[in-house]
Amino acid sequence: MKTTETPAPRPAESGASVSKVDAPAPKPARQKKEGGVLNVFSHGVLIIWAIMVVMPLLWAVMTSFKSDSSIFGSPWSLPDKLHFDNWSRAWTQANMGDYFLNTVLVVGGSLIGTLVLGSMAAYVLARFDFPGNRFIYYLFVGGMSFPIMLALVPLFYVVNNMGMLNTIHGLILVYIAYSLPFTVFFLTAFFRTLPSSVAEAAFVDGASHTRTFFQIMLPMAKPGLISVGIFNFLGQWNQYMLPTVLNTDPDKKVLTQGLVQLAVSQGYKGDWSGLFAGLVMAMLPVLGAYIVFQRQVVQGLTAGALK
Numbered sequence: 001m002k003t004t005e006t007p008a009p010r011p012a013e014s015g016a017s018v019s020k021v022d023a024p025a026p027k028p029a030r031q032k033k034e035g036g037v038l039n040v041f042s043h044g045v046l047i048i049w050a051i052m053v054v055m056p057l058l059w060a061v062m063t064s065f066k067s068d069s070s071i072f073g074s075p076w077s078l079p080d081k082l083h084f085d086n087w088s089r090a091w092t093q094a095n096m097g098d099y100f101l102n103t104v105l106v107v108g109g110s111l112i113g114t115l116v117l118g119s120m121a122a123y124v125l126a127r128f129d130f131p132g133n134r135f136i137y138y139l140f141v142g143g144m145s146f147p148i149m150l151a152l153v154p155l156f157y158v159v160n161n162m163g164m165l166n167t168i169h170g171l172i173l174v175y176i177a178y179s180l181p182f183t184v185f186f187l188t189a190f191f192r193t194l195p196s197s198v199a200e201a202a203f204v205d206g207a208s209h210t211r212t213f214f215q216i217m218l219p220m221a222k223p224g225l226i227s228v229g230i231f232n233f234l235g236q237w238n239q240y241m242l243p244t245v246l247n248t249d250p251d252k253k254v255l256t257q258g259l260v261q262l263a264v265s266q267g268y269k270g271d272w273s274g275l276f277a278g279l280v281m282a283m284l285p286v287l288g289a290y291i292v293f294q295r296q297v298v299q300g301l302t303a304g305a306l307k
Contacts, residue, residue, distance in 0.1 A: 118183030
C-alpha cells in the first residue's frame, strides 16, 4: 500500500520566508536628501536674517565713532580713530543725558506698576471662577486690538482735566494703562500652566491668598514675568506717540522725543556723528536688557508649550 504524505517544509525555505517578513525596510534615500535640503535652506534663511538685523546695528555703532567727513566720504570703512567726543557732545550739548534720565524714570515706574497690577489681575482671572470672569478677560483682550491713535484726543483731555499733563507720573499712569491688556493676556495663560497643588498645599497650611500669591505663585511665574517685562520694556522705551501728545514740556521730554529733536537740529548743523552717538545711546539699553535676560525670555515663551 502506498500512502501520499505532504512533504514537510524545508528549514532553509521557512527561515528565508521569516527573514523576508521580519526584516526592517530600508529608509529611502530620497527622504534623507529632502531633509538635508530643508536644513540647508532653513539655516540659509536664518543666516540672511541675522545679517539683515545685525549689520545696521554694527554700522550705527561704527558710525557713532567717526567724524562727519568720514561718514560721507567712506561710510562703510572703519573709523580712522575713535571719536569719543561725539558721545560727550550728544550727552551734554544735545541734552541726551536729561532725556535718558526722564526715560528711565518713566519706563522704570511704569514697568513696575504694569507687572504688579498685571500679574495680580492675571492670577485672579486664571485661578478663580466668578461671574464675569470671561467678560473681564475678553475686555483686556479687546484692549489689545484698540488703536491708540483713536484714543489720543480724549486721552489728552482726560489727563489735562486730572492735572497730570506734562508730568512724569501722568505719563507713567498712561504707560501702565497702555501695557496692561497685553500683560494680563500673556500672564493669564502663563498662570494656568503652573501646578495648582502647591497653592492648595499653602492654603492647607493656613496661608492667605495674598501670601500665597506673593511668596509662592509669583516666584514660580518668574520666567513669564521676565518675558512680558522685556516686551513691555521694549514698547515703553521706544514709545513716541504718547509722550509727544501728553508731554510737551522741554525739560521733561523722553529719549524718543529728544532723538527727533536732535535729528531735526543736527540736520541743519551737519553734526551727523553726534546724531548717531545719540541713536546708539538709546539703542544700547534695549540690547543689553535682552542679552542679559534672553534665556528667561525663551523659558517664558515656551513654558506653556512644555507643560
